[in-house]
Amino acid sequence: MGDLSRQRDYIAECINVITPKYQYKVHNSNRGPKHSFSFEINNIKHRICKTFFKNTLAINNRPIATVTAKKNQAGTIEEEKRGKHGKQYKISSDIIKGIKNHIDSIPRIESHYVRQQTTREFIDGGKNLTDLYTDYQTQCLSDGVEAAKIHTYGKVFNEDYNIGFHTPKKDQCELCISFKNAVDKTIELQNRYDQHQLEKELCRQEKSNDKTMVKENYIVACYDLQAVLPLPKGDVSTLYYKCKLNICNFTINVLAKDYCDCFVWSEVEALRGANEIATCVWKYLTKRASEINDNNLRITFYSDNCCGQQKNKFMFFIYLYALSVLKIKSITHKYLISGHTQNENDSVHSVIEKAVKMYLRSGPVYTPDQYVTIIRTARKKGNPYNVTEMCYSDFVDIKNLTEICGAQFSKNTEGRTVKMSDTKIMKFEKHQDFDHVSIYYKTSYTDTDFKEIQFRNNRSSRTRTSTDLQDFQLKPLYQSRLKLSDRKNSDLKSLINSNIIPQSYALSYYNSILF
Known part of the structure; x- marks a missing residue:
């Protein structure tokens, strides 16, 4: 009972005044009446001592004294009057x-x-x-x-x-936390947790095995989008209350090769969707295929399960297109288990964040070029990060490619529905005749064999071949820079007018993006 009035009513029901058979009153005596204490169980009252009564209800003498003092002849408790005087201070x-x-x-x-x-x-x-x-x-x-x-x-x-x-921190697994906090662990929950742990361990072992197999014509890499870098960034209190320009950094880290590519752009150049991520991956594939120049080049990617950025048909089509026009034998994409997506890119992002903090000791960051310099020089040992500055004209429209192909990935060759959210591995492989690409998948790291997806064009009865895609030209995604929101535009202008952003940076960069 959380209500004070009900608590007092209950205590009053358990207390009765004892009227002695013989009573000798002493003049001016302060002695009050005697009381008995009882608990009612199955409509039967059982008398108990006062100590037992207090210990059972976890109370002291004060509530008992209050109840007996407020109890009238009718047996009811006087209403609580505290806080009801109507003179409380009210905040304007x-x-x-x-x-x-x-x-x-x-x-x-x-x-x-x-x-x-x-x-x-x-x-x-x-x-x-x-x-x-x-x-x-x-x-x-x-x-x-x-x-x-x-x-x-x-x-x-x-x-x-x-x-x-x-405050950036490592992701916590929803299923693991749920299992840990569950009071009654059902068989279903236990089985889900055991399977989840098995997938996690097998995925990590798979990545470890792939790293040992790396060679000149076999690349293993993981990619991820870093948390946005705000611009301008500094210790000035005014900056905290102003909307800032977002800088994106997409990193592709080659495992076992000490090599990392960073693709950097601001929100006026592009967004952070599937088209943008696919464009960066396309540029990376083009670069590596040109450098290695081997028709047997195989590439394996690892990433998290973010459907909006990595696990979608836009990425699948860019893989198909890359196999059609580049010297690549196969592309395999392995998805890390949800809640356990820690990978080598976390280390890259951590190094960059530390470099930004060190840079801020000497002054604020005002322009994207400063972030590019920070990223390039962030790594003190090993190969420096290779930074590609992306412009709006660099991004390509993958949606246009999907519309031309018009293909679906919903059925396998056995006629069963393919649920993309359940897939753990996707493999795109070019056949020896270079005229056909097959798509395979696994829904668990425990699977020994791949299943093949029935990749068919909705607009014809035939399978679209690699030759068809070779004739396709990717079109630009944007024709000009993107417009900032009204509030962000206004806030950046106010920072310039108040000289928080120096006029030199306003002239060299901000005036070209504000309206």
Whole structure:
């Protein structure tokens, strides 16, 4: 019982006044009446001692004294009057509005580590709640208005908003956490967990085995998109409350070869969807096929299971197109198990983030060129990261390729439905006659044999051949730079007008992207 009135009613029912048979009253005596204590079990009252009563209900003498003092002759408890005087201090609606305006002014960011849809919003983890309140106080002081107390600010922040501070960390596996916290582990949950752990170990072993097989005409690489790099970036408090330009960095790390390619672009050049990722992979395949120049070149990629970026038909078609026009024998894509997608790219991204922090000691980062320099010089030992600066004209439209082919990957050669979300390995292989590409898949790392996908064109009864794709020319995805949002454009202009962004950088870069 969480209600105080009901608790007191229950205690009152368990306490009875004892009226002695003989009573000798002493003048001016403070002695009160005696009480008996009992618990009702199956409509039968069992008398107990006071100590047993208190220990059972985990109370002391105070609640008992309160109940006996407030109990009237009718046996009811007097109503609780605390907090009902109507003179409570009420916070002005203007103060609450000022708090909300300050919280709303903080730019939200997308969490690279939260893959699934969520209503939770994220703000930069460079500040905590106390820092935000300090900035709020400073703003109120400059505006000449009353500031709320920190507990009021925190209450509005936590109860009226669903906001988290974004601090990059390794993904946690939903199934593993669910199994760990489950009180009653059902047979179904246990079997799912055991299979999940088996897939995880087999996937890691598969990657380890592939690394040992690397040679001149066999490449094993993993790729991933780094969390966005904000621009400008610095320790100036004003920057925290302004929308910034997002810089993307897509990395392809060659395993066992100490070699990493980075593709860098800003949000005015391109978005971060399947077309953009496929373009970077296409450029990488073109470069490596030209360097190695071997028709028996085999490539294996590892990545996470993000359907919007890696596990989709756009990536599959760029693999098919690459096999058709480049000197590549096969491309295999192996997907890391969800929740356990840690890979060698995490180390690359960590090195870059540390290099950015070191650079900020000497001053802010204002332009994409500075990020490019930081990435190029981030690695102190081994081969430096190879950086390709991407322009809007570099990105190609893979959707146009899928429309031309019009093919589906929904059935295998046995007529069974292929559920892409369940696939663990996709293999695209060119036949010896160089006129046909077959697509194979596995739904588990425990599978010994591949199954073949019935890759057919919707617009004809025949299978589209490699020769057909050789005649196709990829078209540009964008005709010009992308337009910034109104708020982001306004915030960047205000940073220039207040000289937070120096005029030299405004003239050399920002004036060309703002409107």
